[in-house]
Amino acid sequence: MPAQLISGTELAASIREQIARRAAELTELGHQPGLAVVLVGEDPASQVYVRNKVAACEKAGFKSIMHRLPANTTQTELLALVNTLNHDDTIHGILVQLPLPSHMDSHSVIEAIAAHKDVDGFHVSNAGLLMTGKPLFRPCTPYGVMKMLELTGINLRGAEAVVIGASNIVGKPQAMLLLQQGATVTLCNSKTKDLKAHCQRADVLVVAVGRPNMVTGDMIKPGAVVIDVGINRLPNGQLCGDVDFESAKAVAGWITPVPGGVGPMTITMLLQNTIEAVERRLSQH
Numbered sequence: 001m002p003a004q005l006i007s008g009t010e011l012a013a014s015i016r017e018q019i020a021r022r023a024a025e026l027t028e029l030g031h032q033p034g035l036a037v038v039l040v041g042e043d044p045a046s047q048v049y050v051r052n053k054v055a056a057c058e059k060a061g062f063k064s065i066m067h068r069l070p071a072n073t074t075q076t077e078l079l080a081l082v083n084t085l086n087h088d089d090t091i092h093g094i095l096v097q098l099p100l101p102s103h104m105d106s107h108s109v110i111e112a113i114a115a116h117k118d119v120d121g122f123h124v125s126n127a128g129l130l131m132t133g134k135p136l137f138r139p140c141t142p143y144g145v146m147k148m149l150e151l152t153g154i155n156l157r158g159a160e161a162v163v164i165g166a167s168n169i170v171g172k173p174q175a176m177l178l179l180q181q182g183a184t185v186t187l188c189n190s191k192t193k194d195l196k197a198h199c200q201r202a203d204v205l206v207v208a209v210g211r212p213n214m215v216t217g218d219m220i221k222p223g224a225v226v227i228d229v230g231i232n233r234l235p236n237g238q239l240c241g242d243v244d245f246e247s248a249k250a251v252a253g254w255i256t257p258v259p260g261g262v263g264p265m266t267i268t269m270l271l272q273n274t275i276e277a278v279e280r281r282l283s284q285h
């Protein structure tokens with residue numbers, strides 16, 4: 001039997017409805033959720049993502065402020081903007097779209113964002129809190145993946161979870177979130193020997209590498225949940241994931257598509273983190 005599809009588009013729509021209802025209540029109380037989105041340069045994919053983030057904010061009833069800076073902006077100028085946003089009480093979340101132009105140091109920029117407004121969950125304090133099992137903000141993509149896993153009903157306690165790709169924004173936090181739900185986690189990287197053997201014992205396989213169709217059906221355990229985080233644009237303009245969808249769906253129990261899988265969930269969890277930032281501020285006053 002072919003795998004069941006986990007539609008990120010559908011799950012995102014239902015979570016965004018709940019978020020919009022909560023945003024309306026908070027606005028009524030005088031606390032409209034506010035998100036500032038900062039884009040430096042003209043990277044075409046980043047332009048699409050930030051446009052979609054701002055549109056999602058507006059649809060959910062958030063205040064959203066978009067700052068588009070030219071590619072030759074200096075790091076000092078960007079840090080000054082971040083500092084202003086840190087002190088703006090109408091802003092609960094700040095997001096600096098990655099990647100930044102090569103003349104900037106992303107780490108320094110992320111560390112300049114106030115940790116309590118770091119709705120991407122990338123700040124070193126937030127990475128540390130996640131590691132200790134007391135997260136303030138969960139990074140949006142891994143957070144979205146956990147919501148998708150919930151939908152499948154899979155019991156993660158004792159499950160074998162394999163994550164391919166050890167980036168700070170997806171692979172590492174994903175491994176932590178799975179571990180905290182009781183999974184036995186293997187985090188693979190580009191040096192991993194016999195990747196196929198690791199994949200074949202995975203009850204849950206999360207692929208976040210950025211290499212089109214690198215995981216094929218013969219690498220997948222029958223019935224496994226396969227989550228494809230990759231978004232690759234082929235020379236013909238089509239989007240594809242890191243998993244070869246056709247061969248994988250014949251073996252897997254559940255599978256996410258690309259597009260329409262993890263991507264829409266990433267944006268949804270950004271809205272969720274912004275709501276959480278508002279709630280946290282309210283609970284502290």
Ligand SMILES: Nc1nc2c(c(=O)[nH]1)N[C@@H](CN(C=O)c1ccc(C(=O)N[C@@H](CCC(=O)O)C(=O)O)cc1)CN2
Pocket residue numbers: 048049052095096097098099120140141231239258259260261262263264265266267
């Ligand atoms: N500051 C951040 N930068 C980046 C992040 C992030 O979480 N925070 N993640 C990625 C890009 N990303 C969000 O910014 C992102 C990627 C893809 C999608 C998405 O909805 N994709 C669609 C397809 C869209 C298309 O047509 O290209 C899908 O998969 O269906 C949303 C967000 C790197 N940078």
